[in-house]
Amino acid sequence: MNKTILSVLAHPDDAEFLCAGTMIRLREEHGYTLHIATMTAGDCGSAEHTPDEIASIRRAEGADAARAIGATYHCLEVLDLRVQYCEEQLEKVCRLLNVVRPSIVITHSPEDYHLDHEQTSKLVRAATFAAPIPNFQHRPGHAETQPPLDAIPHLYYCDPLEGKDSFGRHVPPAFRINIGTAIEKKSAMLDCHESQRAWLRKHHGVDNLVESMREWSGSQGKVCGVEYAEGYRQHLGHSYPQYNLLAKLLGTV
Numbered sequence: 001m002n003k004t005i006l007s008v009l010a011h012p013d014d015a016e017f018l019c020a021g022t023m024i025r026l027r028e029e030h031g032y033t034l035h036i037a038t039m040t041a042g043d044c045g046s047a048e049h050t051p052d053e054i055a056s057i058r059r060a061e062g063a064d065a066a067r068a069i070g071a072t073y074h075c076l077e078v079l080d081l082r083v084q085y086c087e088e089q090l091e092k093v094c095r096l097l098n099v100v101r102p103s104i105v106i107t108h109s110p111e112d113y114h115l116d117h118e119q120t121s122k123l124v125r126a127a128t129f130a131a132p133i134p135n136f137q138h139r140p141g142h143a144e145t146q147p148p149l150d151a152i153p154h155l156y157y158c159d160p161l162e163g164k165d166s167f168g169r170h171v172p173p174a175f176r177i178n179i180g181t182a183i184e185k186k187s188a189m190l191d192c193h194e195s196q197r198a199w200l201r202k203h204h205g206v207d208n209l210v211e212s213m214r215e216w217s218g219s220q221g222k223v224c225g226v227e228y229a230e231g232y233r234q235h236l237g238h239s240y241p242q243y244n245l246l247a248k249l250l251g252t253v
């Protein structure tokens with residue numbers, strides 16, 4: 001099996017918040033190759049810079065954060081608040097899957113606080129299904145890139161932000177991964193997102209990006225008796241891999 005994991009989340013800093021601890025452990029303990037993709041470059045995340053300026057700053061921050069844990073960063077160049085389930089964006093995600101060829105894919109919870117997150121989740125679900133299908137790519141006028149995947153990868157959903165859906169209902173994970181050994185590196189990744197820390201300082205009066213990630217990961221750890229954890233649900237619909245590869249590799253708490 002290809003020891004490659006890909007996270008496809010909406011915005012720069014989402015992986016750093018939600019699933020980087022698990023990815024760090026996979027690299028350190030099992031030699032996995034890490035890829036972090038964002039749908040957007042975060043072009044709305046500033047009150048001072050133009051969309052193009054902040055996008056180029058945040059693209060660089062995302063790449064720096066990925067590099068800090070030995071991961072490769074990809075930006076699919078959709079605009080903030082415009083992530084949507086459509087043919088063009090589905091093909092982008094599918095193409096990325098066929099280039100990276102992951103055995104494990106992580107995306108957002110289908111229910112989350114932000115529509116970009118929910119639409120990303122849908123796109124990734126559809127793309128993991130489509131990526132092994134030769135005829136999905138073999139349409140007239142559609143540039144051939146990479147061969148289809150051999151199989152549908154293992155697909156996991158992160159916890160939604162604050163563990164709740166848009167109605168405030170608790171969305172419990174199916175299992176949690178202990179990320180105690182990865183928390184310092186996960187924090188160092190968020191340190192790379194200086195523009196977002198400045199944005200928070202301006203809008204919230206406090207730069208609490210790293211603290212709020214540690215608080216969230218700590219709250220997930222507390223409920224299962226460890227210091228820090230990340231929660232996941234596995235996509236177990238028909239034709240998807242049914243055994244829990246993440247749990248087998250890293251154990252659950």
Ligand SMILES: [Zn+2]
Pocket residue numbers: 010011014114117
């Ligand atoms: Zn986000």
